Each structure stands twice: as C-alpha cells, then as structure tokens.
Amino acid sequence: MKLAKNARFATICLHAGQEPDPSTGAIITPIFQTSTYVHEELGKHKGFEYARTQNPTRSALEANLAAIEGGKTSFAFASGMSAVGAIAARLSQGDHVIVTDNTYGGTFRLFDKVLTRYGLTFSYVDTSNLDEVSKAFTPATKLVFVETPTNPVLRLSDIAAIADLAHKHGAVLAVDNTFASPCLQRPIALGADLVMHSTTKYLNGHSDSIGGVVVAIRDEDIEWLRFIQNSAGAILSPFDSWLVLRGTKTLPLRMKAHTANGQALAEFLEKHPKVTRVIYPGLDSHPQRALAKRQMPNGCGGMLSFEVASLEAARKVLNRFKLMSLAESLGGVETLVCHPASMTHASVPPERRAKIGLSDALIRISAGIEDIADLTEDLSQALSGI
Numbered sequence: 001m002k003l004a005k006n007a008r009f010a011t012i013c014l015h016a017g018q019e020p021d022p023s024t025g026a027i028i029t030p031i032f033q034t035s036t037y038v039h040e041e042l043g044k045h046k047g048f049e050y051a052r053t054q055n056p057t058r059s060a061l062e063a064n065l066a067a068i069e070g071g072k073t074s075f076a077f078a079s080g081m082s083a084v085g086a087i088a089a090r091l092s093q094g095d096h097v098i099v100t101d102n103t104y105g106g107t108f109r110l111f112d113k114v115l116t117r118y119g120l121t122f123s124y125v126d127t128s129n130l131d132e133v134s135k136a137f138t139p140a141t142k143l144v145f146v147e148t149p150t151n152p153v154l155r156l157s158d159i160a161a162i163a164d165l166a167h168k169h170g171a172v173l174a175v176d177n178t179f180a181s182p183c184l185q186r187p188i189a190l191g192a193d194l195v196m197h198s199t200t201k202y203l204n205g206h207s208d209s210i211g212g213v214v215v216a217i218r219d220e221d222i223e224w225l226r227f228i229q230n231s232a233g234a235i236l237s238p239f240d241s242w243l244v245l246r247g248t249k250t251l252p253l254r255m256k257a258h259t260a261n262g263q264a265l266a267e268f269l270e271k272h273p274k275v276t277r278v279i280y281p282g283l284d285s286h287p288q289r290a291l292a293k294r295q296m297p298n299g300c301g302g303m304l305s306f307e308v309a310s311l312e313a314a315r316k317v318l319n320r321f322k323l324m325s326l327a328e329s330l331g332g333v334e335t336l337v338c339h340p341a342s343m344t345h346a347s348v349p350p351e352r353r354a355k356i357g358l359s360d361a362l363i364r365i366s367a368g369i370e371d372i373a374d375l376t377e378d379l380s381q382a383l384s385g386i
Contacts, residue, residue, distance in 0.1 A: 009068075009183070010252040017063025018245065029060045031242045053230045057238040061245050062213070065203070068248060069177070069195050070188045071215035075225045076236035076244075080178065080198025081106050083212030087145070087174050087194055089228045090221070093119035096140040100127040100157065102150035102356040104176070105345040124352075127157040128288065130165070137169045147176040148185075148295075152305045152340040152364040153357045154279045156288040159295060163191025172221070178202070178331075179303050183255040184296045193218055199236075201331030202301075204247040205254050209240045254333065257369035258302030261335075264372045265365060265379065266304045274313075274386050276361075280304040302367035303330060305340075311360040313386045314339060318363060320385040323370065323378040330366035335375060338364050 003015055018029050032055055037048040048054045058076050066074040077083040084107055091097070099111060101124040111122050125132045127146050144166045148157040159175060166173040174194040175187035181202040187195045197203055199211035213236075216222045229235060236244075259282075266280035278285070281292035282300035292300055308314050318326055324335045328343050338344060341353060341360045348358070367375070 003067075012067050013064075013248050013251050016067035017060045017065075029057055029242065029245055031238050032056045033238050051238075052233050052235055055235075055238050055241070057245075058236055058241040061236070061241040064245060064248055065197075065199075065213050066215055068182045068251075069215040070182075070186060071195065072217045072219075073222055074213050074215040075229045076199070076241060077212040077214070077229065078234045078236055078240075079210050080196070080200060080212035081110060082232075082234035083196045083198070083214050084110060084145075084176075085234070086214055086225055086228050086232070087143070087196060088115055088120070089232070090172075090224050091115075091120055091142055094121075094140060095142040096121045096123065096138050098122075098127075098133065098136045098141060098144045098171075099124050100145065100147045100150055101125055101352075102153055102155055102358070103145070103147045104151050105340075105347045107145075107147070107176070108352075109347045126155070126356075127162060128155045130158065130161055133162055134165055137165070137171070141169055141171050144171055144173045145176070146173065147179075149179045149281060149300075149303065150356075151179060151344065152303075152362065154179075154281055154286075154303065154305060155356075156281060156291050156295065158291060159185075159187050159190040159192060163193075166193075167191070172218075180296060180301055181251065181255055181331075183252055184259070184298050184301055188215065188217055190295070194221060199240075199244045199247075200329060202255065202258070203251065203331075204244045205251065205331060205333060206243070206247060207329065207332035207334065209243040209247075211236045211240050211244060254369060255299075255301070258331075258367055259299035261367040261369065261372050261375060262300065262302040262304055262365075265367055265375060268376050268379065269304075269306045272380075272383060274308060274383050275306050276309060277307040278304065279306065303364070304367065305362055305364045307359060307361045308363070308383075308386060309361065311341075314361045314363055316385045317382045320382040321378060322381070323374055324365070324382075330364075332366070333369050335368035335370060336366040338366075340364050 039045045175192040195215040
C-alpha cells in the first residue's frame with residue numbers, strides 16, 4: 001500500500017508511515033513493546049538494535065507526522081516540553097534566542113529558569129510585530145522560537161515574514177504549531193525550519209497520552225535531533241506512539257468539528273452581555289483577522305478565550321460548568337475550560353502576564369466536538385452565575 005505522490009491531506013493522515021504488518025497482515029501498526037532486538041548473527045540485525053534508539057511503532061508515527069507537516073523526518077519525544085528541550089539543545093553557550101512573549105508557561109519556565117543557567121540568553125518580544133522582531137536580532141541570535149496562535153491570548157505571527165527575517169540573520173525558525181494543528185496551519189510551507197507539537201493535544205486528540213514531536217527539513221537539524229533523541233533518551237513510548245497514530249487517522253474530521261464549535265462559541269460569547277472581550281482569530285473583531293484568513297485558510301480551530309468583569313466573576317463562571325470540564329490541557333474531543341493565570345501560566349510573573357494581555361479575568365476554552373447546542377447551554381448557565 002504505497003501512497004501516491006499527489007495524495008491529499010486526509011489520506012496522508014490516515015496512511016503515511018504505515019504498512020500492513022508483514023508477518024500477519026494487520027492493518028493497524030502493532031505496539032512493539034520491547035526493549036531490545038535479537039541479532040541474526042554478529043553484525044547483522046533487522047534495522048533495530050535497542051528500543052531507545054529505534055522502535056517500529058515510534059518509527060511509523062515519526063514517518064506519519066513528518067508527512068503530515070510536510071517535513072523530511074520527525075522525532076517523537078516523551079512530552080511537548082522534551083521536544084522544546086531538544087530544539088534548544090542545538091544551541092551553545094552564548095547563543096541568543098528570540099521568543100514569542102506570550103509563549104506557553106512551561107516553555108517560558110524552561111527557557112528562563114533552566115537554560116539561562118547554561119549561558120543562553122532570551123529576548124521575549126511581540127512576534128506579531130515585525131518591527132519588534134527585527135530589532136531583537138543580535139549577532140548572537142541563532143534561533144527564533146514562535147508560538148502562533150499564542151496561548152492563551154491567540155495572537156498571530158506572520159510565519160513567512162519572520163522566516164525571511166530569521167534566515168537573513170542566519171538564524172533558524174522554529175514554530176510551535178500545537179494550537180493550530182497541521183490541518184489549519186503549515187509552518188514548513190511558509191518557511192519554518194522546525195515545527196514542534198505537543199502531541200498530547202490535537203494530534204492525539206483523546207486526552208490519554210503525553211508526547212511531543214519535532215519535524216525537521218534541514219539535514220543538519222535532522223542529524224542533531226537524531227543524536228539528541230538517542231543521547232538524552234526522552235523518547236515516546238511504543239504505546240503512546242500507537243495512541244497518537246490512532247489520533248492522526250481522524251485528525252481532519254476532528255479539526256472540522258473543533259473549528260465549527262470554536263467559531264460558534266466565539267460568536268455566542270461576543271453577543272453575551274456579561275462578557276467584556278472575546279479573543280478568537282475567526283472573528284472579524286480580531287485585530288489580525290486578515291492574517292488569519294491568509295495563514296489559516298481552513299479555519300481557526302477550537303481554541304478561544306474570553307474575559308468577564310473580574311477574577312471573582314471568572315471564578316463563579318468556572319465553578320458552574322457542568323458539561324465543560326475545568327482542567328488543564330487542550331485539543332481533546334471533550335471541551336475543557338481553564339483559568340490560565342492560575343493554571344497553565346501560573347509560572348509566568350504577574351507583570352509579564354499583564355503585559356501580554358493575560359488578565360486574571362480571562363477564561364480559556366478548548367472547544368470539543370460535542371453538540372454545539374449542549375455547549376452553548378452550559379456556557380449560558382455558567383455565565384448566569386455572575
């Protein structure tokens with residue numbers, strides 16, 4: 001079963017990297033739950049030696065995700081943060097990194113509290129502002145790390161324009177594509193060198209696996225990522241690899257439902273009298289609506305945020321949800337709500353949260369794929385508690 005060169009996206013999601021098992025004909029890639037592999041004789045093996053280095057289930061997933069993102073190859077890690085760490089590991093003491101100021105709290109924590117101890121420096125800038133990005137480059141800048149849309153204020157960065165800036169300065173552009181998914185945004189096609197995901201989110205889609213991936217196109221990056229994956233050993237397990245492979249098969253279908261529900265909830269909230277602000281790139285009120293149409297042509301996904309009058313009002317709303325679940329994470333088939341200031345972004349200092357527009361009254365929604373009438377009813381009754 002060989003994919004045609006012109007296979008379309010949904011077909012690639014379903015079949016790339018996966019062949020029927022040669023020993024049984026099983027159509028689903030097996031879970032190769034093994035730590036080592038028997039050699040036929042000294043110096044002769046079947047392509048697999050030790051499971052930290054290679055695993056057939058993980059290899060199938062890595063081929064699948066590389067094809068989905070349009071990369072040359074990919075490397076699966078034990079979490080999204082270990083994927084970020086693998087990208088950062090390509091840097092050396094004295095190197096400088098430009099980072100989206102509204103980056104995920106865990107990414108900020110790794111960069112600011114850990115990697116600065118090893119002589120790396122970071123500039124946090126509003127990457128939606130190309131002038132700010134341009135001014136942030138120094139002779140030591142080796143990496144630009146962009147998150148778009150950002151978590152949780154959904155600010156967009158022009159990937160193609162930033163790729164041009166990075167390459168003119170001899171830097172590599174890495175894009176965290178977790179919020180959008182490859183269904184909605186294709187960073188490599190726009191000029192990015194590296195794309196990472198927390199596979200925990202939309203790629204897996206079922207809230208039952210933790211993982212991360214880095215997709216690469218340049219040989220030097222591929223060589224290093226292969227080395228660091230094996231050397232550091234933060235690999236994705238065979239079972240988690242199998243779970244993500246299950247998830248990517250339905251990714252296009254799920255993203256259509258997530259996007260439809262995200263758009264509908266945003267439009268509902270924008271009309272609600274107790275809501276002071278709604279942030280969703282699919283709304284005409286979003287300041288970067290034109291960029292969203294160009295960079296995310298298939299829709300804006302299931303992530304949205306909104307504000308109410310105060311922290312106390314937000315607390316009342318969050319505590320009244322019945323169908324929607326108050327929990328961290330996102331991208332699963334069920335709808336999740338969270339309070340970023342005290343949950344996902346608690347490690348970000350209050351002054352930095354204020355600067356990026358992350359207020360204590362902001363609530364984030366990861367729209368699932370439930371019936372939209374049930375979701376709007378739950379949202380309406382939660383807001384009635386204010």
